[in-house]
Amino acid sequence: MNHHGPGRLSALWRALGYLLGSLATAAVALAALPVLVVVPRTARAWASWHRRRAERLLREPGSGPVRVGAWRVLGWLGACVVSGPAFGLVAVLCAGNAVTTAVTVPLWWALPAGTRAGGFGAGVPLTGWGTALTLGTAQFLAFAALTVWLVPLLARLHARTCVALLSPSAAARLARRVETLTESRAGAMNAHGLELRRIERDLHDGTQARLVAIAMRLGLARQVQGEDPVMLARLLEEAHESTEEAMAELRAVIRTIYPPILADRGLTGALTALGARSAIDTTLDIGGLGTIPAAVETVAYFTVSEALTNAAKHSRATRTTVRVARDGDRLSIGVADDGVGGADEALGTGIAGIRQRVLALDGTVHLHSPGGGPTTITVSLPCGS
Template identity: 55%
Template structure:
C-alpha cells in the first residue's frame, strides 16, 4: 500500500472512530426515542451502511423497513428489529470504548501543536501540559516534548486508527448481520434485480445493433445496389459511356468500404475482435496505451479465463480509463489484473480529484451492471480530493 493511500485510511479511520464516539453518546442520550422499533432500525441501518463503506463491503446498507403495529415489535419475518435493539447497548459501549482513545489521541496532538509555539501566552496557573502532567514552563520543554508528543501520537494514530476502526465496523456488521434465510432472500432479490438489468441491457443492445445496421450498413448496401443497377443498365443501353459507368462503380466501391467500416464498428461493440486476436493481455495493453493519461498495466498469469469474463474486464477497464481521461484531472493511472483461485480481480486507480459516483452518470453504473451480470462485485473508493480506486472481482472458475 502506498503512503498516500495509507494516510487516507488513517484519516478515514479517525473520522469513523470520532463518529462512533459521538454516536455512542447520542445513543445513550436518545435511548427512549431509539427504542421505538422504526427509529431503532433506521439507526442500525445507518451504522450498518457506515461500517460497510469503511470495510468496502457491497450491499452492507439496506433500506429501512416500514413495519407498524405488532409486526414492528416482533418483526418475525426478518428479525431485524431485535438486532437493531440489541445494537443500542452494544453501540453505546463500543462507541465510547473505541472512540474515546481516538479523541484523546487527536486532542493531545492539537494540544501539543498549540502549546509548542504559544506556551508563553498562558498564565502561570493555566500552562498547557504535555505527556499528561508535564507543564510547559520554558522553550526547552516546549521544543523538545511538544514535537515528541506530536510524533508519538501521530505514529500511534498511523498504526492504530485503521485496525481499530475496522474492528468496530466488524462488530457492527456481526451484530446487525442477517440470518441465513435473510441472506438467501436478499441474495435472491439481488440476483432478480441484476437479471432484470441484464435483460434490459440486452434488449437495449439488440435495439442499438438493429438501429446501427438498419440506419447505417443496410442503407449503404441499398445505395450500393442501386448504383450497381444503374451502372448495369447504363452499360446495357450505352456501352460507349464508360465515364458515367466508371463514376457509378467508383461510388459503389467507396460505399462498400464505408459499409464494411461501419459493420466492423458494430461487431467491435458486441465483442471486441482484439480480444480474439490478441487475448486479454494484448487488448488491455492497447487500451492503456491509448489512454489520454499515462497508465501503468500489471497483469499476472491468469491461466484460462472465459470469453465472457474477458469481455467484462475489457469493457470495465476501457470505461474506467475513459472516465479518468474525461473527469478525474489525473496525471497518472494504473491497472492491476490478478487472479486468486477462482476469483479474478481488477484494480483501476488514478491520482485525480476523486468524487466518482455511479449516480452521476460517470459510467460506473454500466460497469456495475456488466459485473453483476456475472455475479461479481464492484467497489469504488473515491473520496473528494482523490485518489480513486475501483476494484472489480469476477468468478472465473471452471
C-alpha cells in the first residue's frame, strides 16, 4: 500500500496555500510599507507572524517573537515584497493552468470556435476529441508535474529565506543562551537555598524536637527506675512512639531529597507507583529509557509527581495521561489532564517549582492550559548519550 501519495498531496496543498498566502501578504505589506517602516513594533509583530508561518511549513519548532534588529526586519520586508509576488504568481501559473486544462479539455466542444486552441499555447486548433485528448492531456501532465515539483520547492525556499532573515545571528543566539543559562542557574541557586532552609526547618522543628522529647522521657525513666514501675512503663512507651514518629519524619525529609523508590525500582517503577497512588485515573505510557543520570531521574520524578498533584487539587480533572520517552540524549515528559485548564504558574500551583528544577539541568518546560482545558505540561531534559 502506498502511504506516500496522501502525504505528498498534503504537502503540496500546504505549499500552495503558503505561496498564495505570501502573495496576498506581500500585497498588504506593500500597501502598509510606510506604517511598517515608521512603527518598528508593528513590523516586528508582522515579521513574527510570518516566521511562525514559515516554521509551520518547515515543521520546525516555534522560536517565539522576532528579536533581530530593525535593519534585519526592513531587509526581510524588502525580500517579502519581491519574492512573495514572484513565487506566488509562479504557483498560480502552474496550478492554475493545470486546473484550467483539466476542466476545459472534456468541454472543448462547448467552447467558442475561436478559443478552441491548445498545444502549450501554440495555437493548434482543437477540432476533435483526438487533438483535445492528446494535446490537452499532455498540457495537463506538464503543468501538473511542474506544480508538484516546483511549488513545494519554491515554498520551502521562501520559508527558509524568511526564517534565516528573521532569526538571530549565531553571536546573538549564544548571548541569549548565556543569558538564559545565567537566569536558570540563579533560579536554581535560589531554589536550592530555599530547599536547604526547608530541610533545616523540618529537621529542627520536627525531628530534632522529637529527639529532645525522647531524651527527656528517657532521662525521667532513668530517675524513676526501680521506684515507680507504672511511670517507667508509660515513659518508655511514649519514648518508643516518639521514636517511630521521628523515623517517619526523617523518611519524609529524605524522600523530598531523593525518593528511595528511585533507587529501589528505577524511574519506570517509581512512575508506575506514582500513577497507582494518584487520586485520579492515570494512564502511563513509558518507553525504553535506558540509563539515566540520578539528577535527571529525580527531576523527572518530581515533575510527574507535582503535575499529578496539581491535576488532582486544582483542575477538577477525571483522567490524566503521563508519557515518558527517550530520544537520543533527551528525555521527554508529557503530563496531560482533562480538567478545566487555566493553570498559571504565577499563582503558586507548583509549575514554578517544576520550571526551576528543569532549568537547573538546562531543560525546557512548556505549559499549555487554555481556559476550559485541557492542560498539558511538556518537559525535555538532557540525559546524556
